[in-house]
Amino acid sequence: xxxxxxxxxxxxxxxxxxxxxxxxxxxxxxxxxxxxxxxxxxxxxxxxxxxxxxxxxxxxxxxxxxxxxxxxxxxx
Amino acid sequence: xxxxxxxxxxxxxxxxxxxxxxxxxxxxxxxxxxxxxxxxxxxxxxxxxxxxxxxxxxxxxxxxxxxxxxxxxxxxxxxxxxxxxxxxxxxxxxxxxxxxxxxxxxxxxxxxxxxxxxxxxxxxxxxxxxxxxxxxxxxxxxxxxxxxxxxxxxxxxxxxxxxxxxxxxxxxxxxxxxxxxxxxxxxxxxxxxxxxxxxxxxxxxxxxxxxxxxxxxxxxxxxxxxxxxxxxxxxxxxxxxxxxxxxxxxxxxxxxxxxxxxxxxxxxxxxxxxxxxxxxxxxxxxxxxxxxxxxxxxxxxxxxxxxxxxxxxxxxxxxxxxxxxxxxxxxxxxxxxxxxxxxxxxxxxxxxxxxxxxxxxxxxxxxxxxxxxxxxx
Numbered sequence: 461x462x463x464x465x466x467x468x469x470x471x472x473x474x475x476x477x478x479x480x481x482x483x484x485x486x487x488x489x490x491x492x493x494x495x496x497x498x499x500x501x502x503x504x505x506x507x508x509x510x511x512x513x514x515x516x517x518x519x520x521x522x523x524x525x526x527x528x529x530x531x532x533x534x535x536x
Numbered sequence: 537x538x539x540x541x542x543x544x545x546x547x548x549x550x551x552x553x554x555x556x557x558x559x560x561x562x563x564x565x566x567x568x569x570x571x572x573x574x575x576x577x578x579x580x581x582x583x584x585x586x587x588x589x590x591x592x593x594x595x596x597x598x599x600x601x602x603x604x605x606x607x608x609x610x611x612x613x614x615x616x617x618x619x620x621x622x623x624x625x626x627x628x629x630x631x632x633x634x635x636x637x638x639x640x641x642x643x644x645x646x647x648x649x650x651x652x653x654x655x656x657x658x659x660x661x662x663x664x665x666x667x668x669x670x671x672x673x674x675x676x677x678x679x680x681x682x683x684x685x686x687x688x689x690x691x692x693x694x695x696x697x698x699x700x701x702x703x704x705x706x707x708x709x710x711x712x713x714x715x716x717x718x719x720x721x722x723x724x725x726x727x728x729x730x731x732x733x734x735x736x737x738x739x740x741x742x743x744x745x746x747x748x749x750x751x752x753x754x755x756x757x758x759x760x761x762x763x764x765x766x767x768x769x770x771x772x773x774x775x776x777x778x779x780x781x782x783x784x785x786x787x788x789x790x791x792x793x794x795x796x797x798x799x800x801x802x803x804x805x806x807x808x809x810x811x812x813x814x815x816x817x818x819x820x821x822x823x824x825x826x827x828x829x830x831x832x833x834x835x836x837x838x839x840x841x842x843x844x845x846x847x848x849x850x851x852x853x854x855x856x857x858x859x860x861x862x863x864x865x866x867x868x869x870x871x872x873x874x875x876x877x878x879x880x881x882x883x884x885x886x887x888x889x890x891x892x893x894x895x896x897x898x899x900x901x902x903x904x905x906x907x908x909x910x911x912x913x
Contacts, residue, residue: 461753476583481701483747484744485648489695490846491632491633492613493612493614494612494614494617494630494632495615495632497612498611498612498613498614498617498630499611499612499619499627499630500627500630501625501628501629501630502626502627502628503627504625504626505619505621505625505626505627505666506607506610506611507610508602508606508607508610508611509602509607510560510599510600510601510602510606510607511578511581511582511599511600511602512600513582513586513597513599513600514582514591515579515582515813516580517723518599518600521557522611523581523621523625524623524625525558525615525621525623525626526553526554526555526556526580526623527554527620527621527622527638527646527647528555528556528557528558528620528621529550529555529556529557529558529618529619529620529635529639529643530541530558530560530618530619530620530621531557531558531559531560531616531617531618531619532559532560532562532564532607532608532611532613532616532617532618532634533540533559533560533602533615533616533617533631533634534560534563534564534572534612
């Protein structure tokens with residue numbers, strides 16, 4: 461009986477845990493990919509180009525000279 | 537970016553402490569969110585930047601990634617990541633999802649605490665949406681038939697086509713998605729959405745005829761042309777997307793097809809109306825970095841928004857939505873900006889997802905819009 465109730469408790473715990481795990485795995489998967497591929501603290505920021513709001517060229521290396529906060533987003 | 541107010545508060549506290557801030561506007565992960573879809577040209581992206589700055593009410597400088605996403609690719613960035621770089625160009629902090637609280641803590645340790653830090657509540661930032669020249673929400677969004685992937689599409693721009701006369705811009709922009717079967721060259725579902733680009737301030741001219749499209753195979757590999765046409769709308773105009781879900785067989789994996797679309801729009805300022813015919817290359821391959829049409833992923837996060845309609849008035853209002861999720865839900869799906877989600881707006885949430893799969897009613901063949909195979913024009 462004790463064995464059965466422990467098994468039942470385990471099953472209930474697993475059932476409750478599945479949706480939480482599913483959500484965590486999505487976020488965690490994205491986080492893991494970022495951690496493994498994105499430049500790490502201590503590494504030089506790679507250079508790449510875009511443009512400014514007035515259309516003039518912008519490059520990541522242009523930010524040198526000051527402590528710089530960069531945030532990416534699609535602003536929708 | 538729902539956390540812009542948090543970034544704005546930090547920016548105001550540290551911009552005069554020898555720290556520079558830049559938001560990098562990148563390709564849109566969920567096209568269609570608030571009617572915004574990826575720009576086709578640099579000029580359009582610049583206009584989007586201006587609109588975003590106005591809508592978000594931020595004073596943080598915004599720069600744009602290249603249209604090919606070179607910066608995001610170089611950083612291997614997540615959709616809303618943050619980085620801090622020292623004056624020599626060395627990375628000193630990174631986080632895969634921008635979090636104002638941890639960023640502030642980092643800057644406090646690195647630069648020092650500020651007296652009386654700016655609070656988000658003090659900023660009183662409100663989203664400002666440009667007034668549309670025509671009503672929204674008159675054409676019900678399609679229910680997606682299942683999990684889809686964004687396809688690689690390329691507009692045939694004027695410089696590509698070598699046209700001598702000035703061609704009209706892509707007032708309506710294509711978002712194409714396919715299910716796994718269609719991507720693999722088998723018979724599956726294809727979603728086509730044509731979204732009016734807010735930067736052009738135009739609306740559909742419904743009495744002049746709806747939107748029609750045709751898909752052909754320029755390589756003549758035996759692909760049967762597919763054509764589609766919107767129904768006749770009783771209302772004269774609106775700015776809602778024109779959407780189709782069709783049964784589709786690409787014949788082979790990675791097929792490159794040609795899509796032609798015809799529609800008529802009018803300028804919001806009453807200066808012109810014009811019929812437009814435009815072309816795209818439609819490649820049956822998955823676009824890197826693309827997710828799904830706005831709405832699909834949200835269901836996984838929050839479930840059915842109408843379940844929050846506690847007083848049964850057909851509206852899930854801000855007060856009824858869960859506090860922590862109200863902002864993001866309204867930001868993405870409150871199409872008419874009345875601070876509530878109604879059934880039409882909520883329809884976007886009913887797409888097939890892990891949580892809604894059992895309840896979702898797939899689009900059946902006889903419910904598909906007037907799309908048919910054969911013929912072409």
